[in-house]
Amino acid sequence: MQNSSPIGIFDSGYGGLTVFKSIAEQLPQYNYIYLGDNARSPYGDHSFETIYKYTLECVEWLFDKGCNLVILACNTASAKALRTIQQKDLPTKYPGRRVLGVIRPTAEVINTYTDTNKVGVMGTRGTVNSESYLLEIKKFYPNISVYQQSCPMWVPIIENNEHLQNGADFFVKEYCDALLAQSKDIDCVLLACTHYPLLLPKLKAVFPDYINILTQGDIVAKSLVNYLQRHPEMEMNLGREKQKSFYTSGDPIVFDEHASIFFGKKLASLKM
CATH class of the missing domain: 3.40.50.1860 (Rossmann fold)
Known part of the structure; x- marks a missing residue:
């Protein structure tokens, strides 16, 4: 487990920022990395296999950034990819890491x-x-x-x-x-x-x-508060510098133009 680990927040695009906003309000002390897969969004009409592939790629990218805990702040990814990631990928490749959803x-x-x-x-x-x-x-x-x-x-x-x-x-x-x-x-x-x-x-x-x-924002945020209380071994490794980083697989300029609508403030994102 990596000390000063950020919490990863993933969405297929912008919508997860509404969940991230609630999480950051209830748990402002931690570090966060948000990733929006805007280059391949929306996910809604893709097959199970495609959404699983896209979601896993983004989760693994967040793992590579040091996240030991990732929230799928996306209903489509939670519905079509979360269970397979939890049951197939985490036990074999990432046993110390956790991925949670919104459903x-x-x-x-x-x-x-x-x-x-x-x-x-x-x-x-x-x-x-x-x-x-x-x-x-x-x-x-x-x-x-x-x-x-x-x-x-x-x-x-x-x-x-x-x-x-x-x-x-x-x-x-x-x-x-x-x-x-x-x-x-x-x-x-x-x-x-x-x-x-x-x-x-x-x-x-x-x-x-x-x-x-x-x-769902407040519901997911309260659930995360409860999860961290029940899993101190995960909580103790989280970074506490109140840092927030934003990444997109698309154009950061376009992302920033739209993202403020969801997050409530201007953002400066980076290319994934």
Whole structure:
């Protein structure tokens, strides 16, 4: 184990910055490296094999940068690559390192946000088709019914900074209406893509007031706090200089232009 190890945060693009922002707010003392695989994003429509390959390459890059703990702040990567990495790659090649995702922490607490036990999940095609949320929530809460809706247009709208413009209204309403048509008793909607919190103003305008709209940043951050408390052997090796580094597989100038929308401040990223 390397002393002064940073925590790695990975996403296929920009969305993981919304999770990183929450993590950094709750755990400001540690060092972090964020990697966005913008050159190959979005991941949502790729096959399991392709997403696993891309995700593993990026995780290994973060390992090479000294990260012993990596958070997949990406629902698609968590759904399609995390289990294989945890079960196949870590035990054989990286036994002292850990990779965590965003799906399990969310599934563990979803019951606290619903009274009707009817939950909607909105995500990319990859996340929805994987049925990861159906399976994980069922493990913890067999009495909760999960209704899924893929939203393929939302990520392109957000990454082109069109999410608050009038042109986004049609696709926001189309997907929300399609979800609610599956059950009139849905009272909790999980935004199962880390891009989607940027659509919150429009989603709140479309969904009835009684529906809890659930984002993942604070949930994942609290789960990480708990994880480090339970694993002091991992926590004791983390660097504490409050350093944050940002990398992208794409163009750093383009990344920085868009990333501030997600992270809330200007960034100066480097090429992967």
